[in-house]
Amino acid sequence: MRTSPASPAASPARPALRWAARILLAVIGVVFAIWLVLFITKGRFLKHPFERVASSLADRKISVAGDFQLYFAPLRIKFLAEGLRVANPGWAGRPDLFAARRIDARIAPLSLIFGRRHIYTLDLDGGSADLEWDAPHRSNTWTFGKPGSGKPLELPRVDRATITGTRIRYVDPRMPLTADLEVDPIVSKDARIGKAVALHGDGTLRDTPFRVTARLLSPDATIGRGENALELRAWAANNVIDVSGKLPSISDIEGVPLHVRAQGRDLSELLGIIDVVIPQTRRYTLTSQLVKDGTDYRFTGLAGRFGNSDLSGRLNIANGDRLHMDAALNTRQLDIIDAAPFIGYNPDIVAAKGAVAAAAATGAGPRRVLPDARLPVAAMQRFDATLDWKIGVIRSRNVPVQNIALKLVLDHGRLALSPLTFSMARGNVASDLIFDTRQRPSAVSYDIRLARTPMGQLLAGYGVAQSGTTGTIQGRLKLEGRGDTIHDSLASASGRIAVVMPRGTLWTQNAQLAELDIGTFVTKMFQGKLKKPIEINCGLVGFTVRNGTAAADPILIDTSKNVVTGRGAFSFDSEAIDIAFRADGKKFSLFSGQSPVSVRGNFAHPTLDVISPQLIGRAGVGLGLAVVATPAAGLLAFVDIGDAKSAACGPVLAGASAAAQRTSKGKPRDDVGIGKAH
Structure with a gap:
């Protein structure tokens, strides 16, 4: 009898499949029940x-x-x-x-x-x-x-x-x-x-x-x-x-990368939002690309204008535990009015009403030009900054300044503009300015150095022709004071100011008007020699500054025809000026006033006084001689016998004080004062 051909393993598989089917149906049922309940x-x-x-x-x-x-x-x-x-x-x-x-x-x-x-x-x-x-x-x-x-x-x-x-x-x-x-x-x-x-x-x-x-x-x-x-x-x-x-x-x-465009009436108001302090500006427009990298905000491709000046470069603002701003900027042309805020003036007031009105707006007294705008001490101590700014030229009728390079470092309230360099009338100026607000009041130092500069080009903007003037000047201002405004720091300053003139030539017209040598001036005018230059051997305009008062120490200019001396002082506090210049001829001259020319008034409105008491007195003497003697005798009061003592140029060119000045024969000078205000 033959058995079924089915495999012995087939029978156990059927129960397994049935169980799997039952489990699947149960899972489906449970899922359906859950779905239904839900x-x-x-x-x-x-x-x-x-x-x-x-x-x-x-x-x-x-x-x-x-x-x-x-x-x-x-x-x-x-x-x-x-x-x-x-x-x-x-x-x-x-x-x-x-x-x-x-x-x-x-x-x-x-x-x-x-x-x-x-x-x-x-x-x-x-x-x-x-x-x-x-x-x-x-x-x-x-x-x-x-x-x-x-x-x-x-x-x-x-x-x-x-x-x-x-x-x-x-x-x-x-x-x-x-x-x-x-x-x-x-x-x-x-x-x-x-x-x-x-x-x-x-x-x-x-x-x-x-x-x-x-x-x-x-x-x-x-x-x-x-x-x-x-x-x-x-x-x-x-x-x-x-x-x-x-x-x-x-x-x-x-x-x-984000494209950013900012515009407004004053760029300082924009940066003031993040507690960054810059001088006030006129209306501005700037564009840049901004990339945020952690706490850094990088502005690259910066381009735009403020007032009548252009601006380009980059800016990085690090918003860490202490905000730090780092910038590299370039300006092709900086309008002189746009530069006014750098010393505390409102540029809009300067443009509309002038520097005196702008100074008054800072709190300065009437007829003053030094600003009383206070340093933003609290803000300067809240952030740090570094700035490298290059400026091609200052747009101005009277200030021939170009090639400005400024390096600025603000570190925990100590502001250093060092160095600040620029070219002026083919001469170079280098300066270091320090405003340390960590000391109260702020400790301020000014060190400004003028390299040899042609006088003709320097004064050309004020209507003085360059032809015939080959003289040069060089000088240095070094002062230290205390105060939170430019006015206060200079009003308390002490130090030295000296401008030196090495050998050169100057128009006869300028020298003769200064000494009021009427006879020589008229003679040369009728001879057609008005522009004949005279020689400057050496010159020094020096001031010693004590507590804001600058006393002549000395004023001494030696030319081929005369010796110009000066005495007096000016005040950084009141801005008053009282300086008298006197030119004594080296040769005999008839009709010479031999009288000081006084510069008085103040920084805002200086006045030139050529009718001095000495000149009036000399005129009175001449009138008396004419009455008691003869009319010709009256002319004797206006005769310059030409006894001016030539200066030793060594101390002059060294910028030495009045006490160190000597005549060409080595004797101490008695006509240049003692370096103190009287």
Whole structure:
């Protein structure tokens, strides 16, 4: 009898398959039962488990105050929550990172496990987000998990969305910056929004109020986490700032090149927002590329104008524990009015009313030119700065200055302009200016050195022709004082001022007018020798400064025809001037006044007095002689016997004080004063 051909192993397989089928049916049944229970109950009973699990995963409290639904409808997960709140870390200024009156979404189930989360539809009403950095700038509210181990919030893909009543608050205490923004309603369909997403709002940056509007011009790219075109405009402190660029995500600007354009009435107001102090400017317009790199904000390709001057270069602002600004700038032409703020003048007042009015606006007294604008001591001690600025030429009728190079270092309140160099009338000026606000009042030092400079070109801007004038001058001003204004520091200053004139030639006209040698002047005029030059052997205009008063020490100019001396003083405090020049001839001259020419008044309005008491007295003597003797005898009072003593040029060219001056025969001079104000 033959047996069945079936394999002996086939019989045990059938029970296994049956068991597998039963298990599968059971799983399907359980899943269906769960689906059915969730569908019938809308998953409302999962509210508290959802809060516990979500809070554990996010490492912060998540709660739902109102209705809650979580179920399959039919194969997509429906999520509805009213009064949803996601808590902030304990250090944050507000309790919630995110809150919404109502969220209604359809979510792809597998996206919760694999890949990026995918939301088919999203209706969000009354949402508010609080984005905040902590004080050390190590943690923020939107990064979940423990500090250093959390992951930033990743926006899901959304196919269709309706978003209304959304507000965003952003706080960065390091800057410090606070912004409250409202997002305009958003409606998208088939993963396309179809129009720009706009927001607007206001806030404060370092206590300066601002308002802002922004638009995301490619919002569909935001949905897909692609490239987003951004346009932003902000108004703050009389300035308008425009920012545009393409962001890799809606909130990521790190390392992204942005185009920035700023314009306003005063650039110092713009930088003052971040506590950076610069001199006041006239209306400006600047463009640049901005890249944020951590705490650094790098502005490259800087170009624009302020007032009638141009500006280009780069600027880096490091917003670390202590703000530091580093800049390298270039200016082809700097208008003299735009340069006025560098010494404390308001350029608009200078342009409209002149330097005296600008000085008065700083608090200076009437008829004064030294500004009383105070150094911003507190601000200078809050930030540090380095600046390398090169200027091609100063645009001015009377100041032939060009090739300016300035190196500035501000370190914890000590401001050093060192060196500050420039060319003036083919001569060079080098200076070192120090304003140390760490000492109270500020310790200020001025060291200005003038290399040999042609007088003809230097004075050409004041109407003096260069022809016939070959003399040069060189000098140095070295003063130290105390005060928080230029006026106060000079009013308390002590030191030395000396201008030396080596050998050269000067118009006869200029010398003869100075000595009032009427006979020689008229004679040369009728002989056609008005422009015949005379020789300058050497000259020194020196002042010793004590407590703000500069006394002639000495004034001594030796020419081929006369010796010019001067006495007197001027005050940096009151700005009063009282100096008398006297020219004594070396040769006999008839009709010579032999009388001092006085310079009086003040810095703002100096006056030249050629009718001096000595000249009036000499005229009286001449009149008396004419009465008691003969008319010809009256002329004797105006005769210069030509007894002026030539100067030894060694002490003159060395800039020595009056006590060291000698005649050409080596004897001490008795006609140059003692270097003190009388």
